[in-house]
Amino acid sequence: MEVTILNASGDGVGPSLLLSHGGGAGQYLVNAPEGFSRLVLEHKIRPCAKLSCLVLTSIRPVAAGGIGGLILRLAQDGHEKLEVTGPRGSSAFVHALRHIFRWRHPKVFVSEWTEGNVPVFEDEYVVISPILASGNCCQSCVYQQNASFSRHHEEDLLPELDEDSNPVFVRDTRGNHSIADCTAPGSSPVTTVLGYTFYLKKLNSSLLILDIPDCSTLSGMEADAILHCEQHPQGIAAVIHLSPGPVVTSEEYSRWIDNYQSFHVLVNASSPQYGLQASLRTTAMLNMVSKKFFPIPANCNECEPSAAKRSSLTSGHLLSRMVLERGSCGDIVVRMDHSKCIDNFNFTNYQEDLLKLQPWLRDKLLNMESQRCSSNQLVARAMKRSMLRQSCGQSHTAVCSSDDFEVQFFGTGSAEPSKYRGSSGVLLRLRGSAAMLLDAGEGVLGQIFRSYGEAKALEAVNSIECLWLSHKHADHVLGAVAIVCSQARARTKPLLVIGSTAVVKWLTEVGNAHAQSGFPLPAFVVMHFAEFEGSHHLGRVLETLQLKSIASVPVNHCYEAYGLVLHGQTGWHLVYSGDTRPSDRLIQAGAGCTLLIHEATFEDCLESHARKKRHSTVSEALQVGSRMQAEQVILTHFSQRYPKVVEIDVTSYPNACVAFDGMVVTSSSMRGLRELQGVVRMVLAAQDPWIAKAPPSPEGWQNDTRKRHLEESLDAPKPPSIPKHIRWESD
Structure with a gap:
């Protein structure tokens, strides 16, 4: 059995594990956190057709926020069936997805664990059973001795689906099927899961995976029988800890680790790891063009994956692999392999390598800056920027007094995930500390955390x-x-969410599912566009955001698709198109705007495709800006066919530019975008130095952090009192 660790906390992607039996004969996934699909796409390790079971330790975004993206990927790959095991509310959570997208395959069978229902998954390789905080017996051992548990081998007749349903079915312990009902209140008490036991049949041993949500549930470790079972088959070969930092460092948890005889691997390390490095390389290139428009994300140069601080713990980094196999002496060998781990991205090193590989680029950038202004002007500009940063306290939640607004792009792609562009999200910050978020595709929160660092990101989200x-x-x-989940529970006013009928229904059902699971969402208000415009919330938003008006304008995309028109109290005027074909109503409502942010999903050669999908081409979006007489046009929402840059006729449209993830534009700086388009295309066309050069060989790793991490694992003392039939090695 091979276990691949997937964790990119710096990108907001929570820990997950991909377990594969030899040769990919069977695959099992522990958690599908938000951003999961994009992370595995970049590293080419996404689940294959043999993925048979997904187990969830909770339905919070850090564990289950990526299940929608996972199902969409499996549907495209022709996957037929997926078993899902999780807490109460899991079926409602998955079934609620019908409001925002539909699929016919895979069929999804959801088993929920409660006091009276302990589902166990079994195939020819593994037996997966939950570890419940209130467990009074070892479910794994009971399963081996009790044939009454559902083994889910049989393919029962499925209930017929109506046109409004996705193929989501609820299993009980008898293996019966029913269509998921999100409205059923249920009467079973809430049960917290501490993790899962994977009994490995071929090895006649077990792997323990722990994910204890918070310190309040630590008492369950003392109560659960599986953690203290003396008759468990051949003991526990290894324990993988997905629990968050405050739990792992607690005295009670540390005491349990010291007393539990096994090999322990800590995944959720304290320092952030950055796995979405293709987009970081793009940002590094753009940062060389303009540090103002393309700032370096917080902490990226300083942070390296941290090693476990306790001698009884081994660090598990992104792409670390644990291999469990039978040794030549018949014992169980647990081997850690860090050879595929990646370094955290260092912007300074990357930019230096780029200039060494492309020496002409340094001269070009220097000439561009010298043509822009004289040396005295450069000094004055630098002083002004420094003074503005000091006056703002370098806060990420406040806009400098010289600006009416600031726009930051946290996702400029469309539909499927891409290595270079995330799903849609635009943060609009206004004078003071208030902000408005326009769309929130999967991974937007992670991009906010990556951009600002954890502390400042929480401030930004709560603003x-x-x-x-x-x-x-x-x-x-x-x-x-x-x-919604990241909002402070002490917030005086609940977050207001505005959307279509489908969005209102989806978020309502998701909120109910979280309440069923025992971890309710922070208070929030969700309402339809029309309801908002006639409610008292409108006045509150106008006052807080210092706006004169907010108008949601129907556009031509799907049912109840809208664009947004904002008027500021100081005279500025911003338009956001959402997804749409060129819209006369939006052009009329946004006439003479200060800034137009318009989708440009396809290049001009795919106009027929754009019409079919009800999107706009690049030229169509530019023509909208021209008809609207927009002062500045920024194009976004690009198809993954065009991962880096789209060509714009800057001669005909000098006020237009292309958006990139992480790009920051203020009302006073946006005119400076016009002179950057040519050099942006030039820089992005340069050869990527970290792809052009061969990766360092193991013999040349003297200064490579990958070698250091590997040496730390090799030199780490073995955990005390490992059972004699289990042996640990490291490559």
Whole structure:
């Protein structure tokens, strides 16, 4: 059995594990956190057709926020069936997805664990059973001795589906099927899971995976029988800890680790790891063009994956692999392999390598800056920027007094995930500390955390007064739950979410599912566009955001798709198109705007495709800006066919530019974008130095952090009192 660790906390992607039997004969996934699909796409390790079971330790975004993206990927790959095991509310959570997208395959069978229902998954390789906080017996041992548990081998007749349903079915312990009902209140008491036991049949041993949500549930470790079972088959070969930092470092948890005889691997390390490095390389290139428009994300140069601080713990980094196999002496060998681990991205090193590989680029950038202004002007500009930063306290939640607004792009792609562009999300910050988030595709929260660092990101998220979702499609809304989840519970006013009928129904059902699971979402208000415009919430938002008016304008995309028109009290005027064909109504409502942010999904050669999908081409979006007489046009929402840059006729449209993830534009700086388009294309066309050069060989790793991490694992003392039939090795 091979276990691949997937954890990119710096990108907001929580820990997950991909377990594979030899040769990919069977695959099992522990958690599908938000951002999971994009992370595995970049590293080419996404689940294959043999994925048979997904187990969830909770339905919070850090564990289940990526299940929608996972199902969409499996549907495209022709996957037929997926078993899902999780807490109460899991079926309602998955079934609620019908409001924002539909699929016919895979059929999804959901088993929920409660006091009276302990589902166990079994195939020819593994037996997977939950570890419940209130467990009074070892479910794994009981399963081996009790044939009354459902083994889910049989393919029962499925209930017929209506046109409004996705193929989501609820299993009980008898293996019966019923269509998921999100409205059923249920009467079973809430049961917290501490993790899962994977009994490995071929090895006649077990793997323990722990994910204890918070310190309040630590008492369950003392109560659960599986953690103290003396008759468990051949003991526990290894324990993988997904629990968050405050839990792992607690005295009670540390005491349990010291007393539990096994090999322990800590996944959720304290320092952030960055796994979405293709987009970081793009940002590094753009940062060389303009540090103002393309700032370096917080902490990226300083942080390296941390090693476990306790001698009884081994660190498990992104792409670390644990291999469990039978040794030549018949014992169980647990081997850690860190050879595929990646370094955290260092912007300074990357930019230096780029200039060494492309020496002409340094001269070009220097000439561009010298042509822009004289040396005295450069000094004056630098001093002004420094003074503005000091006056703002370098806060990420406040806009400098010289600006009416600031726009930051946290997702400029469309539909499927891409290595270079995330799903839609635009943060609009206004004078003072208030903000408005326009759309929230999967991973937007993670991009906010990556951009600002954890402390400042929480400030930024809590400054959001209104989350405005243009339409129901998954690439614009799947990240909304994470935004709601991250709100401070002490917030005086609940977050206001505005969207279509489908979005209102989806978020309502998701909120109910979280309440069923025992971890309710922070208070929030969700309402339809029309309801908002006639409610008292409108006045509150206008006052807080210092706006004169907010108008949601129907556009031509899907049912109840809208664009947004904002008028500021100081005279500025911003338009956001959402997804749409060129819209006369939007052009009329946004006439003479200061800034137009318009989708440009396809290049001009795919106009027929754009019409079919009800999107706009690049030229169509530019023509909208021209007809609207927009002062500045920024294009976004690009198809993954065009991962880096789209060509714009800057001669005909000098006021237009292309958006990139992480790009920051203020009302006073946006005119400076016009002179950057040519050099942006030039820089992005340069050869990537970290792809052009061969990766370092193991013999040349003297200064490579990958070698250091590997040496730390090799030199780490073995945990005390490992059972004699289990042996640990490391490559």
